[in-house]
Amino acid sequence: MGTGPYIFDGHNDLPWAMRNLCDYDLDQVELDGNVPDLQTDLPRLRAGGVGAQFWSLYVPCSLADDKAVTATLEQVDFVRRFAARYPEHLGLAATADEVEQVAASGRIACLMGIEGGHSIAGSLGALRALHHLGARYMTLTHNANVPWADSATDTPAIGGLNHFGLEVVAEMNRMGMFVDLSHVSPGVMRDALDASRAPVIFSHSSARELCDNPRNVPDDVLARLPANGGVCMVTFVPAFVSQGVSTWMAECKQAVQEAGGDPRNVDEVQAVMKERQATDPPPRCTVQDVADHVDHVRAVAGVDHVGLGGDYDGSSKFPEGMPDVSSYPLLLDVLAERGWSATDLTKLAHANVLRAMRDMEAVARS
Numbered sequence: 001m002g003t004g005p006y007i008f009d010g011h012n013d014l015p016w017a018m019r020n021l022c023d024y025d026l027d028q029v030e031l032d033g034n035v036p037d038l039q040t041d042l043p044r045l046r047a048g049g050v051g052a053q054f055w056s057l058y059v060p061c062s063l064a065d066d067k068a069v070t071a072t073l074e075q076v077d078f079v080r081r082f083a084a085r086y087p088e089h090l091g092l093a094a095t096a097d098e099v100e101q102v103a104a105s106g107r108i109a110c111l112m113g114i115e116g117g118h119s120i121a122g123s124l125g126a127l128r129a130l131h132h133l134g135a136r137y138m139t140l141t142h143n144a145n146v147p148w149a150d151s152a153t154d155t156p157a158i159g160g161l162n163h164f165g166l167e168v169v170a171e172m173n174r175m176g177m178f179v180d181l182s183h184v185s186p187g188v189m190r191d192a193l194d195a196s197r198a199p200v201i202f203s204h205s206s207a208r209e210l211c212d213n214p215r216n217v218p219d220d221v222l223a224r225l226p227a228n229g230g231v232c233m234v235t236f237v238p239a240f241v242s243q244g245v246s247t248w249m250a251e252c253k254q255a256v257q258e259a260g261g262d263p264r265n266v267d268e269v270q271a272v273m274k275e276r277q278a279t280d281p282p283p284r285c286t287v288q289d290v291a292d293h294v295d296h297v298r299a300v301a302g303v304d305h306v307g308l309g310g311d312y313d314g315s316s317k318f319p320e321g322m323p324d325v326s327s328y329p330l331l332l333d334v335l336a337e338r339g340w341s342a343t344d345l346t347k348l349a350h351a352n353v354l355r356a357m358r359d360m361e362a363v364a365r366s
Contacts (some may be wrong), residue, residue, distance in 0.1 A: 005342075006051025006103050007328045008350035010233035010309030011113065011182070011204035014040045014082075015075040016058045017313040024078045026085050039312040039324040042089050042108075047326035051103035052093065052350060054203060055079045056314065057135060058115040061144040061264065065121045072119040076112060076133050083110045094134050096357040103350075113180060113203055116142030117149055117168065124171050136357075137178035137203060140168070140188060143264040150185040152214040153264055160187035161195070169195045176364030178357070181205075182215070182235075182309070189221045198363035199229035199356040204309035206240045206293040207232075207300070213239060213246040222297060225305040231356045232301060233309030234293045236318055236327075241290055244283030252276060270316055285319045287327075291334045294348065303344050307353045 015024075017038055022028040035041040045053070057079075059071040083090040091102035093109035102109035112135045120126040120138070127138070140161075141151040148165035150156045161169070169192055172179050179196050181189045182205045192200060208216035217232055225232060235241070239249040252272045253263035261268045297306040312318070312325050321330055332345055340348070 004049055004329055004332050005346040005349040005351075007049050007308060008052035008099065008109075008353050009050060009325075009328075010054050010201065010307060010353065011056050011115075011235070011314065012040055012053055012310065012312050012325070013056045013058055013115075013314035014038065014312075015055055015078045018078060019074070024074065024081075026081060031082065032086055032089065039318070042086060044324050044326040045108055046089075048324075048328045049349075050108055050325060050328065052099045052109035052111065054111045054113040054137065054309075056115045056203075057112050057119065057130075058142075058314070059119060060266065061116065061118055061142050064118060068116075068118045069121050069123075069126055072114060072130065073133075076130070076135070079110060079112050080134075092134065094136060095361060096354050099354060099357070111136050113137035113139065113178070115139045116183070117146040118142065118144070120168075122147060122164070124167065127168065127171060127177075128175065131175045131177050135177065137180040137201060138168075138172065139180040139182050139203060140165070140184050140192065142183050143266070149188050151264075152183055152185050156185055156187065158187075160185070160191035165191070166195050173198045173360075173363055176361050178203075178360055181217075181221075185214075186218055186221065189217070193221070193224050193228055193230075196228065198360040199231065200225075201230055201307075201353065201356065202232040202309070204233060204235035204237070204311045204314075206234050207296040209300075210293055210296055211241055211243050211246050213249075215240050217297075219300050222300040222305075225301040229305075229356055229359050231305050231307045231352050232297045233307035233353065234290065234297055236290050236310045236312075236322055237315045238282065238285035238289075238317055238319055239315075241293055241319065242283060242285040245285050248282040249273070273316070282317070285317075287319055287321055287330050287334050290319055290322070290331055291338065294331070294335060295338065303347055304352055304355070306348055307350075308348065
């Protein structure tokens with residue numbers, strides 16, 4: 001690892017990328033070497049100074065009910081096999097203490113986060129089973145509503161969380177699992193903050209004040225993080241960081257809708273983006289844009305409530321100079337140039353989310 005503080009990143013979609021690339025076959029794709037088809041491999045994680053990673057257990061909203069649960073279990077299986085295959089580089093972790101122990105051993109702590117409440121198919125038993133298998137957060141929705149919570153990118157159906165949604169939050173508090181508010185509507189953000197006795201996270205979201213994208217966090221919600229103890233982990237996805245790219249992306253989604261498709265479907269939108277890039281590419285997005293979001297979250301929520309959630313292998317494009325998981329030192333260097341102290345950079349890199357995790361575990365123990 002580099003000389004800076006180690007990174008504890010909130011969100012990486014390598015498991016789903018490996019499903020698409022090789023159907024999870026670790027013999028076919030050697031992740032301890034350079035894998036040009038991916039944004040994540042072990043050499044680049046090392047170069048990026050990553051010491052802990054929440055691997056996303058992502059399944060698309062098009063998979064529902066038992067299909068979603070099965071696909072999520074396959075993602076759990078991949079993460080566990082990945083860690084077992086490279087024990088000199090990786091170690092499974094399910095608590096803040098275990099994260100610190102693995103990172104101190106020079107390896108990368110592997111944690112799991114469920115990306116979307118559809119993965120539990122309306123079952124608290126499924127939620128408990130996934131926690132038992134190591135999941136330590138659940139993003140309450142993905143791009144579409146679930147019957148108990150509204151998504152940021154769907155038509156509101158409830159206005160926030162319904163009674164079952166509040167039960168989900170309470171059960172996550174009881175077990176010791178972060179309530180992740182990336183992807184949810186502002187109504188769900190506010191309801192979850194009202195209901196949660198433990199710190200919440202945004203595993204990969206940026207500031208809505210700087211980029212008016214529904215995936216980002218409004219200032220009134222950021223301002224509530226100090227009282228809750230939660231952390232907004234700023235993402236690097238250009239559509240959530242640059243207003244120009246966000247507008248370009250919204251136009252791509254509009255084109256999908258006009259063609260009779262579903263603008264919530266990631267694959268349909270990416271196909272339109274790929275076609276449009278040849279003739280009408282999106283505006284530039286740079287590391288300075290990402291740093292602006294980090295600075296803004298710090299200004300509104302405080303230096304103890306900001307972290308990083310790159311979303312590598314979950315987006316086809318990243319800011320200039322930040323193409324893959326080796327890119328974190330560039331951002332830390334820019335922030336240092338802006339006057340961030342070594343102590344504050346350590347908070348951003350890993351200490352804030354570790355502290356929130358300890359607090360979340362304390363609520364579960366009580």
